[in-house]
Each structure stands twice: as structure tokens, then as C-alpha cells.
Amino acid sequence: MTDTALEPPEDQATSAAHGDDKGPGSLHDELLGKLRDFIVEGNLADGARVPERALCELFNISRTPLREALKVLAAEGLIELLPNRGARIRALSPDDIRDLFDLMGGLEALAGRLACERITDEEIAEIEQIHHDMYRHYLRRDMHEYFRSNQAIHQKILAAARNPSLTATYANLSGRIRRVRYTANLARDRDRWGEAMREHEAVLDALRRRSGGELANILFAHLRNKRKAAQGQT
Amino acid sequence: MTDTALEPPEDQATSAAHGDDKGPGSLHDELLGKLRDFIVEGNLADGARVPERALCELFNISRTPLREALKVLAAEGLIELLPNRGARIRALSPDDIRDLFDLMGGLEALAGRLACERITDEEIAEIEQIHHDMYRHYLRRDMHEYFRSNQAIHQKILAAARNPSLTATYANLSGRIRRVRYTANLARDRDRWGEAMREHEAVLDALRRRSGGELANILFAHLRNKRKAAQGQT
DNA sequence: CACCCACTTTTTGCATTCATTTATTGGGAA
DNA sequence: TTCCCAATAAATGAATGCAAAAAGTGGGTG
Incomplete structure (x- = not known):
């Protein structure tokens, strides 16, 4: 009963599965x-x-x-x-997909809101860099690279929110609709490519001004439009 | 190989545990x-x-x-x-709690946004009714009943969003912080009781006007203030 | 007296096994 | 032939058993 080895649980232990982190695990x-x-x-x-x-x-x-x-x-x-x-x-009905997209949109809006409170100038500069890359891909009609840059930006915003629970929840939903996304017809995106670019300009603008509420609105609408393009119009 | 009993999976089966519904299960x-x-x-x-x-x-x-x-x-x-x-x-650090509150705030904001698109006049009337009850409890300083009405309003908004995935995610997070909530000092709420009432007036106003973006902002800020009151100020 | 190492005890993780429920198939009756 | 029902086959859900890892314990040594 010495006091040398009397420590509380001493966790730095990685949680198992709810997604917060990808620790080595068993x-x-x-x-x-x-x-x-x-x-x-x-x-x-x-x-x-x-x-x-x-x-x-x-x-x-x-x-x-x-x-x-x-x-x-x-x-x-x-x-x-x-x-x-x-x-x-689990088969997702069109309604399920719509609901999941809305939910993801809400989480992106939240990420934007929080990011506005916590993002550094350096991080904004990084996002601007990616944004410009994305614009290049847009001009070249390189859909694949455009898509990658697009994802990267949203990921950066999510990271700037600095909220692991948010990140975990987002990842979970991502997984659920990934199956759909693979089969989803991305060609539809092409129709609103220019529109999407303009929305991204607005995202960057709101982010620069750290206008959380605005950014939330823009990001939610952004995902809404994306979904509508992918899903008829519902 | 007759065609009589050849049906697809024929699911109306209840999912097990991810919270969407509370089916009977095994x-x-x-x-x-x-x-x-x-x-x-x-x-x-x-x-x-x-x-x-x-x-x-x-x-x-x-x-x-x-x-x-x-x-x-x-x-x-x-x-x-x-x-x-x-x-x-799982022990929740103050940061974890802060993050979870923010996340719940984001989900409430989303619920408000969606509710503005889908809520009926009847549902708004119901919420107004509860709101008035709540105001009565406020005047009487009946904290317990006030709290119940408060919860009921947020629940109604969540229901009006008509998004089962959102409801399930919200329920999950609720469970995670319920442990904390029990121990949390609700007395702090008393300090900002009047403020909270005013915020609720604003909620109702935005809901009546179906102003989704506004309502989202108000609800997020509402939860933010709640958390700040409960958690020092962080 | 404190520290370290080997041993015992407990607990975890997985494989195997058993009972119960469900799906399938074959035969018989209308 | 078609429908229904019983018997078989398969799969699920849970209990037990076993190897490995961790925690706890005691003795020896510096």
C-alpha cells in the first residue's frame, strides 16, 4: 500500500467503436x-x-x-x-436518404458555426488554397479532382470545429450513406457545378468574416441543393 | 417454384438498437x-x-x-x-460535455430549421399552448413544471422536423449526457430564468414566421447559454 | 526497508456446444 | 393440380469450457 503505484484508472485507453478515434484496439x-x-x-x-x-x-x-x-x-x-x-x-428508402442528407447538412452547418469561432487565419489560408485548386479543377472539368478538393474543404471545416463528438457522429452518418453514394448518380452534380462553385465562394466569404450563422445557412442550403440534384427534387 | 410465396425479404422489421425505434425486439x-x-x-x-x-x-x-x-x-x-x-x-471531461452540448445545440437548430418547413398551424398552436403553460410556471416559480414544459416544447419541435434519423441521434446524445445532467447543478438555470423565457419567446416568434435560419440561430444560442450557465463560462 | 521478479488468481476473449425457433421440403387430402 | 400440414433441416440465441492476458500476491534480494 505504498503510494507509488496508486493511480486512478490511468486511461489514455482508446474507446472501442463509437467512432471517436481509430485507436489500435483489439x-x-x-x-x-x-x-x-x-x-x-x-x-x-x-x-x-x-x-x-x-x-x-x-x-x-x-x-x-x-x-x-x-x-x-x-x-x-x-x-x-x-x-x-x-x-x-439495411436498405435505405428515398425518405431515409433525404433525412440522412438533411442531418448531415445540419452537422455541416454546425461545423461551420463552430469553425467560425475557432478557426485560425492559417487554417483559412489552407482552405483558400484548396479552394483555388478546386477552381482550377472546375475550369479543367476534372470532376474527380474537383470532388477530392471539395471533400477536403468540408473536412477542414469539420476539423476546425474542434469537436470530436461532432466528427464521430458525422463519420457514422457518412458510413451509412456511403453505400448509397457509390451508386448515386454523380453526373447530376455536373448540372449544378457552377452553382456549387458559387456556393463555395460564399462559404469562404462567410468563413473569412467569421459569420457563423450565415455560414450555417449556406452550408445547410449547399447540402440541400446537392441532395435535390441527386434525388430528383423531393 | 410457384409464384405464390415468392416475395422479397418483406421487411417491416424493426431495427435493433441504433435507436430509430423501440420495436419489441428479442x-x-x-x-x-x-x-x-x-x-x-x-x-x-x-x-x-x-x-x-x-x-x-x-x-x-x-x-x-x-x-x-x-x-x-x-x-x-x-x-x-x-x-x-x-x-x-465513460467519464466525460468538461470539454466532452461542452462538445456534446454544442452538438445537441446544432441538432436542435437543425430541428428548428426543418420544423419551419414542415410544421402545421395546429402544431404551432399546441406549442403556443405549452409555452403559455410554461410562462405560468415561470411566474409561479415552479421550476419543476417549468422544466417539463420546456422539454415538451423542444420535443415538439423535434417531432415537427419529421426526421427519424435526427430524432435517433438526438436521443443517443441525450442518453450520453443524462448521467451528467442528473448531477449538473440546475440551480444555475434560475439565474437566467428570465433570459431563457425571452429566448423562448423568440423561438415561438421565428417558428410562427417559419424563419428557419433565424430559429436555428436562436436555438443554438439558447443551448449555448444554457451550457454556459451550467458550466461556469468556458 | 524498499524494490523487483516469479507465481497464483482472476478476468478477458474466443471456440465449442446445446436448446429453441424458423425455414424448407415432402406427402396427403380436397 | 393445388393447398395445407407435418417432418426434417438449418440457423439463431444463449451457456459452458478453455487458452491467453492482466491483475494481484508473496518471497527474495539489494
């Missing part, structure tokens, strides 16, 4: 990541049964850890667990 | 709910180990379903799973 988490990728990448059809046994031998593990992973994925909303009928890939 | 979900309540209600101290064996005999189940439930709770962010050292109650 073997189990490795499986979880693999399985999540496997599903997100669309190897299973919407609404399809998740073949427990097949996955077991695919990953060379027994059912126990696999079932634990499935429970987690269900909690994340990627699959649904039917009482005594196993797991199914 | 026995497992019942355990999960009990365990979640057990933790949320604060029966275990912050950072304390979650005694696997003890909970097993408390709920009269074996370790397998318990561990599955723990995995889910970890995914929800209530506990953290340490690689080979078991589960611990």
Missing part, C-alpha cells in the same frame, strides 16, 4: 473494421441476409466475435437485426 | 435496455469498471449476451472497452 476491432468495410463497399445487396456462417469462415473466426460485431454494426445503423431471423443489410 | 434487447438504464441512472461511478460477472448474475444471464450488450453500449458511447482490460464507464 483483434476484435480489426474484425469490426473489416466487416464494416465489407458492407460499406457494397459486397452485399440491399436487404440481403448477412450470412453468418459464410462470414465466419471468410474471416476465420467463430460466431461469437462475429455476432458481437454485428451487434455493433446494427447500433451504427448499417444493418438491422431481426428478432430470430438474423441480420439484413 | 430478449436481448430487453437486457440491453435494462443495462443502459442501469448505467444512465448512475449506478456505477465515472470511470468505474463494469463488473461483468456481477451483472451476469444480477440479470441472470450468461456472459455472451452481456458482452454483446456491452459492445453496443460502447458503440453508443456510454462506456469504453479497453483492449484486454474490460469495460469502464
